[in-house]
Amino acid sequence: xxxxxxxxxxxxxxAAWLILxxxxxxxxxxxxxxxxxxxxxxxxxxxKDHK
Amino acid sequence: xREKIIYGLGILAAVLLARNLYSIFMQLPDEASQGMxxxxxxxxxxxxxxxxxxxxxxxxxxxxxxxxxxxxxxAVAVAVTEVGLAFLAANLVTGSIxxxxxxxxxxxxxxxxxxxxxxxLLYAGYLMLRQAIEEPTARARIGAxxxxxxxxxxxxxxxxxxxxxxxxxxxxxxxxxxxxxxxYWTAALNLLALILLAVVLTLIRxxxxxxxxxxxxxxRYAHAV
Amino acid sequence: xxxxxxxxxxxxxxxxxxxxxxxxxxxxxxxxLVILVLFSFAFDPTAxxxxxxxxxxxxxxxxxxxxxxxxxxxxxxxxxxxxDALVAAPISGGALFLGKALANFVLVMAVELxxxxxxxxxxxxxxxxxFWSLLLVLALGTWGLxxxxxxxxALTVNIRLxxxxxxxxxxPMLIPALMSAMQLSMxxxxxxxxxxxxxxxxxLLVAFDVIFTAxxxxxxxxxxxx
Numbered sequence: 492x493x494x495x496x497x498x499x500x501x502x503x504x505x506a507a508w509l510i511l512x513x514x515x516x517x518x519x520x521x522x523x524x525x526x527x528x529x530x531x532x533x534x535x536x537x538x539k540d541h542k
Numbered sequence: 543x544r545e546k547i548i549y550g551l552g553i554l555a556a557v558l559l560a561r562n563l564y565s566i567f568m569q570l571p572d573e574a575s576q577g578m579x580x581x582x583x584x585x586x587x588x589x590x591x592x593x594x595x596x597x598x599x600x601x602x603x604x605x606x607x608x609x610x611x612x613x614x615x616x617a618v619a620v621a622v623t624e625v626g627l628a629f630l631a632a633n634l635v636t637g638s639i640x641x642x643x644x645x646x647x648x649x650x651x652x653x654x655x656x657x658x659x660x661x662x663l664l665y666a667g668y669l670m671l672r673q674a675i676e677e678p679t680a681r682a683r684i685g686a687x688x689x690x691x692x693x694x695x696x697x698x699x700x701x702x703x704x705x706x707x708x709x710x711x712x713x714x715x716x717x718x719x720x721x722x723x724x725x726y727w728t729a730a731l732n733l734l735a736l737i738l739l740a741v742v743l744t745l746i747r748x749x750x751x752x753x754x755x756x757x758x759x760x761x762r763y764a765h766a767v
Numbered sequence: 768x769x770x771x772x773x774x775x776x777x778x779x780x781x782x783x784x785x786x787x788x789x790x791x792x793x794x795x796x797x798x799x800l801v802i803l804v805l806f807s808f809a810f811d812p813t814a815x816x817x818x819x820x821x822x823x824x825x826x827x828x829x830x831x832x833x834x835x836x837x838x839x840x841x842x843x844x845x846x847x848x849x850x851d852a853l854v855a856a857p858i859s860g861g862a863l864f865l866g867k868a869l870a871n872f873v874l875v876m877a878v879e880l881x882x883x884x885x886x887x888x889x890x891x892x893x894x895x896x897x898f899w900s901l902l903l904v905l906a907l908g909t910w911g912l913x914x915x916x917x918x919x920x921a922l923t924v925n926i927r928l929x930x931x932x933x934x935x936x937x938x939p940m941l942i943p944a945l946m947s948a949m950q951l952s953m954x955x956x957x958x959x960x961x962x963x964x965x966x967x968x969x970x971l972l973v974a975f976d977v978i979f980t981a982x983x984x985x986x987x988x989x990x991x992x993x
Contacts (some may be wrong), residue, residue, distance in 0.1 A: 503639040514734040663939040
């Protein structure tokens with residue numbers, strides 16, 4: 492196989508995947524944040540209900 | 543049920559991508575003048591098409607919201623715009639790297655690249671606009687109107703290489719170029735894989751948006767009680 | 768005919784309000800002249816180079832100075848609940864938009880028509896060779912600038928950080944119109960006629976104006992009221 496420009500092609504694929512991975516990571520962090528908030532709110536409401 | 547759909551589509555996308563990567567690197571021959579770098583086309587072009595499909599879905603969702611006032615369309619609009627933005631970024635970056643090798647320049651201000659960059663800026667502006675508005679109804683309404691305005695750039699991006707002489711090459715796959723059928727099918731399959739990936743990411747983001755709305759309503763309830 | 772009357776009422780109101788205080792138009796004119804002066808320090812171009820960058824420079828000046836006028840368009844209605852009064856008035860959203868857009872168009876054109884001779888003097892550029900074509904391009908480009916500026920002013924009127932968000936959204940949206948106007952102006956100042964190579968830019972500019980005017984007429988009411 493012709494290996495001209497192999498490094499740059501590697502960078503190209505890496506860049507494309509990196510961008511998508513960064514987006515997926517942002518989704519994961521957002522998920523964690525909102526599940527925490529949801530749990531906190533539900534706990535607060537249960538506490539108020541049981542009072 | 544929706545969880546299962548997300549997992550199912552995700553696995554299908556992953557399998558397709560793996561198969562395509564194998565095909566791209568192991569089976570296809572080298573291009574005559576470009577060497578190995580041309581293989582980037584199998585992500586560059588499908589990412590562009592996926593991004594434009596996301597923009598179209600966002601535009602339709604925005605119009606639907608303005609017509610029906612149903613907030614689920616607003617959730618779809620923001621989710622699919624975010625995903626489309628990621629794919630468009632991938633498209634711009636892979637194009638830039640490819641251009642550095644083939645043309646010797648990282649960037650040029652021809653019609654295709656400029657309009658694609660403007661498209662990215664507009665949809666990023668859409669997300670920023672949404673963040674600046676706190677009231678959910680106003681946010682959805684203003685966002686929907688801006689999304690419709692932003693969508694007007696997408697046809698310009700698509701037809702720019704037909705209407706102007708551009709540095710960017712003429713269409714290779716769908717538009718009259720001649721191409722080796724093996725390459726054509728690999729590109730088509732990768733397009734399918736990226737579309738599936740976009741659908742999975744949109745569904746995940748959509749679910750997060752619904753949870754966020756639940757949190758907002760619970761918060762209002764908690765403060766009222 | 769009712770529609771036209773409504774439009775003219777709004778246009779006259781806005782123009783009267785602006786011309787009495789002259790706040791925005793003075794700021795805009797001063798800004799345009801300052802940019803022209805600063806640019807002439809920044810570069811020391813030859814006559815050929817000046818002609819090449821004339822289109823770009825002119826339209827950057829017009830876009831930045833015009834935004835000063837356009838952003839205020841709906842923002843000036845916020846104090847004393849004037850915006851609510853306009854929304855409650857028995858005029859259609861389209862008439863309100865067109866009235867404000869026309870008033871803005873007059874103001875921005877005034878600034879441009881003053882800046883053009885000043886540009887000619889400072890940069891030693893002979894711009895009158897294709898005067899009427901240049902005026903046409905000026906009018907078309909300014910209308911595009913005005914339409915986008917006016918509708919986005921309405922879009923951002925109730926947002927915090929309005930002064931920051933409105934330009935941030937307006938400039939990318941304007942790029943097709945600005946690019947067309949810049950190319951056409953550069954050619955016209957260099958003495959070339961409209962048509963031939965230029966035609967694609969002219970068509971883009973006209974299409975831009977038509978599409979965004981139609982969209983804005985339809986959507987202004989949605990933006991302000993819902």
